[in-house]
Amino acid sequence: MEKKDLRIVFFGTPDFAVESLRRLVEGGYNIVGVVTMPDKPAGRGHHMYQSDVKRYALAQGLPLLQPVKLKDEAFVEALRSLQADLQIVIAFRMLPEVVWAMPRLGTFNLHASLLPKYRGAAPINWAVMNGDTETGVTTFFLKHEIDTGDIIEQRKIPIARTDNVEIVHDKLMHLGAQMVIDTVDSIIDGTVKTTPQAQMLTAGQQPTPAPKIFKDTCRIDWNRTAEALYNHVRGLSPYPAAWTEIVDATGKAHSTKVFATGQPQAKPEGELPGTVTSDGRHLWVACADGRLEITQLQVAGKKRMPADAFLRGFKIEDAHCD
Template sequence: MNPMRRIVFMGSPDFAVPALQDLHSSQYEVVGVVTAPDKPSGRGQKIQSTAVKLEAERLGIPLLQPRNLKDFNFQEELRNLRADIQVVIAFRMLPESVWNMPPYGSINLHASLLPDLRGAAPIHWAIINGYKKTGLTTFQLQHAIDTGPILRQETVEIEENMTTGELYNAMRHMAGKMVLDSLTMIGNGAKQIPQKLTGRELPAPKIQKEDARIQWNQPNAVIHNHIRGMHPFPCAWTTLNDKRVKIHCARLTNTGHTNLSPGEAIISIENLLFVGCSSGCVEITELQLEGKKRMTAAAFIQGQGAKIFQFV
């Protein structure tokens, strides 16, 4: 018999919602949810709740929204929930006084095959780095971030033109089963595996806006991966006539436009938009001019006077 029954769930974005739903409909009792406080968002700065909060309210689960995880009153409320274990997905770094509170500690689900791609943006960086596969890892939380002993790992194949958004959606729907299987393993006393570094691991730091800028002096495969990896957020960008242009979608091409210099764009006789890279070129299929709506390359071409121009 599994000795764990009472679970506190911690998470904020929609990535964590399917796992919360699966836990709620399982044999476990989700006795509380911890999520980020409401905050202003968007152009209108309207107060918005996290996706996890909205789902917890729909399910009728008690909710905590601490601003400070070390706050005494919050920790008392958390302790009073009497959780056997805490499940953490896409949340903040926890102090030891929180992650070590329940008898069985806390487990985290991370969107990579640890120890590779430790950090805040593993899905983005898997695609940016041109990975053919990545995965999900559940592990026991400890002091250093993303370093605890591993419970389970599941591999996910990355298709050639897959974007971060598509991979994100595929992985979020795998999370619930991963967590439930991991809880069963803990209840059965399964051995956890320490993470072993090989020296080939890459980091996955938080994506900054400047990271999304396209550096055209790279091979076309690298630029294609960059555009896929930055979509839909924050979206790869470049400039045209000193104005920002978001590049939503592109594809690798074997066209004969191999003499284009990096960033040089040409509208072909077939009315296709090609941009040169350090080797080869990419075909831009969807883009967005500053202050305008997203559009197809065909719509952009209709309003573009010059047939040859330069992205910077």
């Protein structure tokens, strides 16, 4: 089979998926349809937000479907009418069996982790937050349980100690896009091989979860170690961002996003977690076993700024972090 003869339907929503779709389109693969999320209101002006995948699909003149419900009869019939041989899913919703089982060659997913490690919605965040030094991408065929299908291929990259989640995201986006192309090619030429995830777990080992990130997940607990909080901050930067409350001398709490810190340091003996200190240019907060220098932050209602700019407009005396 030639790639121009393989009918592909692509499912995706954010920019992470666009890079793979772009490579497929520019590579001459036959994309007969694109499925993405419905438009949704954004901002105070009730502007309707279009997904990154939708904007790219429209620019390329690709047929587009935006179902509200994936089991909706009209959507299922519209999808079936595209007569896909293969479906590719990247950063989309969980598909019902009536959808993923439709193509004769199956449906495969690109996942931003080395499965079975970090199954779930936020694999890149959790890999960085947990201080991992390596991650990667996986292609696998879909089955009933989310992120559990047989693995087609994996590729690894190192996570540098100074990488935040945005840097790792972009590395994986490009690495994954190439692997999507290679996976499609192996399906076309009939050389694709798969490995059950259970075979990749040693005796007694369990898959690692990567649950969705919520606001409470992002809150900084200054009773944790400096190393843990250093990873916590970079694993959430720049989005959705770790946050804390800086309580000033009057007792007013200022909700503050923290985008970057220096490396963990020793702290003065007896300094309690959450204690804020400054020399007028640098801003430190004590943790359980050390302290972190906050270098980039954003107080609610203000712009993101370096710590020295923040200190010029904020009285830090007797402040602490909760």
